[in-house]
Structure formats: C-alpha cells, structure tokens
Amino acid sequence: MDLRYTEEEEAFRLEIRAWLSAVLPTLPAKPASTDWPARRAYDTHWQRTLYEAGYAGIDWPVDGGGRGSSPVEQLIFKEECEFAEAPYIGTGFVGLGHAGPTIIAEGTQAQKERYLPAILKGDEIWCQGFSEPGSGSDLASLRTKAVRDGDEYIINGSKIWTSHAEVADYCEMLVRTGDDDSRHRGISWLIVPMDTPGIEIRPLTTIGGSTEFAELFLDDVRVPVANRVGDENDGWRVTMVTLSFERGTGFVGDLLESMRILRSLTELAKRTGLWGDPSIRRRIASLTAAFDGLWALTKRNVSEAARLGVPGVGGVVFKLSYSENGQALCDLGLDLLERSGLAASSIAGADSLGDLPNAELVEAWIKGISLTIAAGTSQIQRNIVAERVLGLPKEPK
C-alpha cells in the first residue's frame, strides 16, 4: 500500500503544470454548447496543441504513435489538466478513447498509418455506431447488416446514441456479417466514412435540449472490405480487446470535477445561509467522504492496472459508486439553488451567488440523470459485479 509518487513522477507533474499554465491562456474562447462545428474546431485545436507538445495519446502505446505513459503518469496528467481546467477531450473522445486503440490493437499496418496520426493530431473526428434502437444493453443482438459485394460491404440498418455524428469524419461501426441469430459470433468492426452516400443523420434531442446524440440511418451504404478491422465475424472480440486499454483513469477528470463542484457548492451554501442547516452540512460531508473514497479507489484501480497490465474489476465498482454519488451531488446543487433551480438559463441574482452560475448547475443536474444509463446502465453493471466478481449464477435465458 503505497501512495507516494516517485521523483520522476513529481517532476512530470511540475512539467505538465508549467506547460498548462503557459498554454491555457492562449486558447480561444469556449464556443456555445449548441454550436457543434465550433465545438469540433475548439476540441481539435486543443488536440493539435497537445500533439505539438508531445502529450497527444498519453494513454496510447508508443508503437501506436502515443506517449506510452505509465498508468500513474496518466493519472497525474489528468489530475493536472482538471486542476488547470484544461479543455475536455470532447468530440475527440471516440477516436482517442476507442477507435484509435482498436486500430492499434487489431488494425493492419496500412490502417494504422492512415488513421492513427490523424486522430492524434486532431485532424479527424470519429463517432461510434454500436447501439441500435433494438440493441442497447444486449448489444450482441444488433441487426444492422453488412453484405459482401465484391470488395465492398453494403450496409443497411440503423444506429442510435451516436454522439457527435454531425461533425464526425468516421464511424467505428459494428455490423452483422453472420447469420441473423449468430449474436457475438457474427459481428464485424468497420471503418465507415461519414460522407459515404446513404447515411442519414437525425439528431436526437436530450431532456437537456442538447443534440449531441443522433440516430444514423444506413441505406445501401457501400464501404470497402479493406475498412474492416480484424477478421470477418470477429468484431465482438475486436471490440472487447480495446477495453483492455483502460488503465483505471477513465473517470479521473469527472471525479475531480465533481470534487471541485462540491467545493463550489459548499461556498454557495455558506453564501446563501443554507450551511446553517445541519442536514445540508451533513449531506456535503457524506459526499466529501464518498468522493475522497472514490479518489482512493481510483488509485487502487490504477495500481492494479499497472501491476496486471490490464484493467481489473475495480472499474465497474467505481462506475456504479461514482454514478450514484454524482447524481447526489447534482441533486444537492439544485436543492441549494432553491427556486433559482427552476431556470435553465442564467437569471439575475442567482448567477452570481457562487462561482457556478445557476444555469450550469441545472445543466449538470439534467446531465447527471444519464450517469446511471450511459456506458452501461447501473443494472447491467450490477449484473457484471454479481456474476464476475461475486460469482453468482447467471440468470437462466
């Protein structure tokens, strides 16, 4: 049980801190949250900045063009970025977090050369086409079909929850190449250029009014067979291999942001007088303990990944606990706003009470509702914990 950082790691921290403090003031103003082309431009500019400084792909292996940093260095990098309030990965998330690592692990040399540098430099943005209207938690039931026609696949079907589809250049897409009932044995992983004829993008509006998600409708979309990553019908394994890139640092930014919001809410409570209510103070205390615990759990998970070379089971435990505490934090924010929490836009008087304007807390509250749904619902995560960690029997099918 050791929580000390080495001298090299502390030096790395100082290096990152100095670089961030020099570079962040040079960034352009943040675009409006609804202006997706502007957000893409902002995100790709930041990615380019990282690339030029040698920090792009900090969690990618060196042979994929990344920095190949140790899990602890990744932790430090993310911690410093969050403290400095550096931009988030944003629209770069799928390329850097998923499609890129998949191509590194399973792509051909030609695919690596074609796609990886463009992701690292921020030249190209990816989106994800995994879920379908009929295949959510049960992803292996997906039905979007790809039929071979010479050296092309012809794709028909639809995808859902495709974030940033409108501004993406490529889609990492899972398609059915096997029999209809082949489940995980009949899926292939394809690179689909988003400007291919036959792709219709229909934005979905979230309960927060955001259009970050879209549905994709695929009508005779032709993609070269050369765009397949891994063997035909081996796409399920290809997808799972990518998960082994995770080093327990996936939520570091979110967690530290939550801890910062909690500090802001504490200030807000003190300013509004609600701090005088012991029940409010104790809710803040409980959340403080929970987030501190999650920070400790993160370090356990990072250490486990460093030791094993692959992520352990702690990530699921983290996700479950973080999601619920994150929602409790958002609820606290809205409670502290009292009637001002009814306005999703800035209102006079409420926007200057704390360092977080009322509109941001309301937006966070709405977004928080998705914490227990996105990236695997909490119910599915509990099944995973029960079956894979506790060893309870599977549910009869």
Add this chain to the structure above:
Amino acid sequence: MDFQLSDDQRALQEGIRSLINGAISLEEIRTKEGADDTVEQAWWDALNDAGVFSLLVAEQDGGVGLSLADGVVVAEELARGLVPGPLLSTMALGPGLADAAGGMPIALIDQQSPNSAVPLLLEHPQTVKSIVVLPHMGDAAGQCRRLDPSTLTLSMVDEPLDPLTPLAVVQGTLPEGEAIDGLDAVGLRQRSLVLLGAAQVGIAEVTVELAVEYAKGREQFGRPIGSFQAVKHLLADALCRTELARSACWAAAVTLDNNDVATREADTLSCSPGEVRWRVAAGAKMLADDAALANARTAIQVYGGMGFTWEVPIHLYLKRARVLAQTLATRTQLADLLSALI
C-alpha cells in the same frame, strides 16, 4: 505508487486469518454469548504472541515496527473473525503506551462533553486492566489520561446489544486519573478511527461472503436465489460499499503513516496536511460504518427468515458493526467533523 496489498501485507493477512481460524474459531467464540467476560485468555495470548498489540510499535521500542497500513489489514481480519475484546484500543495505544504494546488489555473511552446526558459505557469491563480517556474532541489542547478501572463504580448492563461485547455503566463522574505524557491525543484518535473503519470493512466483506454462499446454494422456484437480479443487485451494491470503504481506510492509513502523502493530498483536496489527516480518518470511518451496517442488513435480507434467527451468525456481525459505529464518533459526529473541515 502501488496502492494494493504488498506481498508482506498479503502474508500478514493470511497469517492472522489462519491464526484466528485455528485458535479463535467462531464456534468457540459463540460459546461466550451473553457472558460477562467474553475474552478467553488463550485467545488474547495468541494474538499477543503474534504481535498484534505491538504491531504499530517501532522496532527500537521493542515492537513489530509495522505501519498503520499493516494495522488495517489486521483489524479487518480480527473483525472478520468476530474476535471479541478491547483489541483495537489496545492496538491503537501500543505506540506510546508500553503496557498496551506488552499486551495489557486497555480500553479507550471518550471524554464526553460536560453537558452530555448519555451514560458512559465501558466495553469489556472484566477484561480491561486499564483505561485511557481521550480528551473531548473539541478540546484541542487536552491530554490523554489514565484510569485504574478499580477506581470506577461500574454496574453491568444486563443485555448488551452485542452479546459478545459486555458493557458496564460508569456511575458518577470520571475520576481525574493521571495525565499521560507523550501520548498524542490527536494521532491516537485518528488512528483509532481508521482501525475502527478497517474493522467495519472486515464485517462488510465477510457478511457479503456469507450471503453470496447462501444465495448460490439456496434454491427457490427451481433455481438458486442468487441467479435472480433482485438478489444479485443487493449484493453487488454491498460489494461496492465494501470496496469504496476499504479504499478509503487504506488511503487514510497510508496518509497518516506518511507526511509526504498528506502533503500531496493537501494539494489535491485544497486544504492543509493537518486537515487532510482528520478528513481522511473521519471519511474512512463514515464510509466503513455505512458499509458494515448496510451489508450486514443486506446479508440478513438475503438469508430471509433464517437470517432473522439467532443461529445464523450474521446478526452478531450486525450488532458488532453497531458497537463499532457508536465508538469514538457516530455518523453524525463524523459528518460534523468533516463539515467543520470543508
């Protein structure tokens, strides 16, 4: 950073577990239910011989010279084994008190605020040979004092909630006792909170293990009840509570052990190293109290009607968790301590 059990800690864990399984079996412990004295001298001697009470004492002072991080591993095991006695107080007092390090059973009691209406209860009154009184938490300059139990007027509680933790009511006001020089009250309280938390983690873990085994074997509607999501999800949530609390207890122990860690965390948490120590200790016990109480309840629920019977031992863990949760700082007191730091 390697925030996992080291090989030595794993060996320590296995060693204590096998010692308890061999010398202090649950079956034997249960023969003491309801007794005025539930601690068998042979059990205490076995733990003393294994170095449990001098674990945290430096080698140059004749101790085992291990850290609080090692201490939490041992405390988890003692609680998993449901071992009765003033174990954690004696362990926590080892550094600073040669008698404790030598294996004298010593109780730690909290000086109540002068206006407290709650009676003062002493655990294991027939086992403890000495008592250390911690100054009231609000008394920053207060010193620890030592009392001879024979100077107290005690009356045994007829039915303690935990049948393995006998209690006596201390009549009248506490005698002054003798001030103990060189025993840092703040450090003692902080490491005690962490050891109590670690014990709760042991309870949170073992109750889930018992419930999981039961859920695998118990069949209803033609299949193991553990295959039903309703049961699975209860237990998955319980596991999450254990691991969150364990992470917090480990981190608190390492932070108390190491000034560099406290200083680094002070940077992350935007407070001073001194505040960090209180914060991690209080937070760890809070999460661990919650985990132990909720998991023991969950385990009883999974056992159904059998869980409500005296025979199934889970109620003993629940009752022990209640004792630990009410020791040194209750949930409310921990929350108030934390909120005073933020």
